[in-house]
Amino acid sequence: YIFTFHNCLASQQVFIEIGRGLVADPEWPKKAFEGRPEDIRKCINCNHCIGNRVWALLSMTCLQNPEVGHESEWSELKPAEKKKKVMVVGGGPAGMEAARIATLRGHDVTIYEKEKELGTQLKIAAAAPFKDRVNWVTEWLTHEIKKLNIKVELGKEVDIGIIKSFKPDVLIVATGA
Incomplete structure (x- = not known):
């Protein structure tokens, strides 16, 4: 993934296609651009998001990213009121x-x-x-x-x-x- 991204930058390409990778990690481009490939939560290509859910008219989920499909509930992590x-x-x-x-x-x-x-x-x-x-x-x-x-x-x-x-x-x- 990252090598392709950097090769595109080096050759001044202006178009990069990322599909399910953005489902697994919506911050994929930012992390790649900042040179933090180890922080990217990579899509494992299981097709759970599209193949098993969307085509069955169910809300999208992701085996790699449990927040997918729950964005309205888990939009931001709230700090604990008391450290446990x-x-x-x-x-x-x-x-x-x-x-x-x-x-x-x-x-x-x-x-x-x-x-x-x-x-x-x-x-x-x-x-x-x-x-x-x-x-x-x-x-x-x-x-x-x-x-x-x-x-x-x-x-x-x-x-x-x-x-x-x-x-x-x-x-x-x-x-x-």
């Missing part, structure tokens, strides 16, 4: 997104993941032929977790003892289906 200690159990996409949003709202967040890395189930899904772009979900969320300095405890299976010693104000269980 949040424990997120599960380092998959739901847990990472919950941690990201809670942090952006001003909470003190720690993710606990029983595996040795975040997003392991998605990595398994991405191993199938032609599904490698599914890794982009984990890559972007992991980048955001690092950028926001969210604490992560890997290789720790959570039990009641860990929860009691952590003493969270809020416990989010995002351990998958």
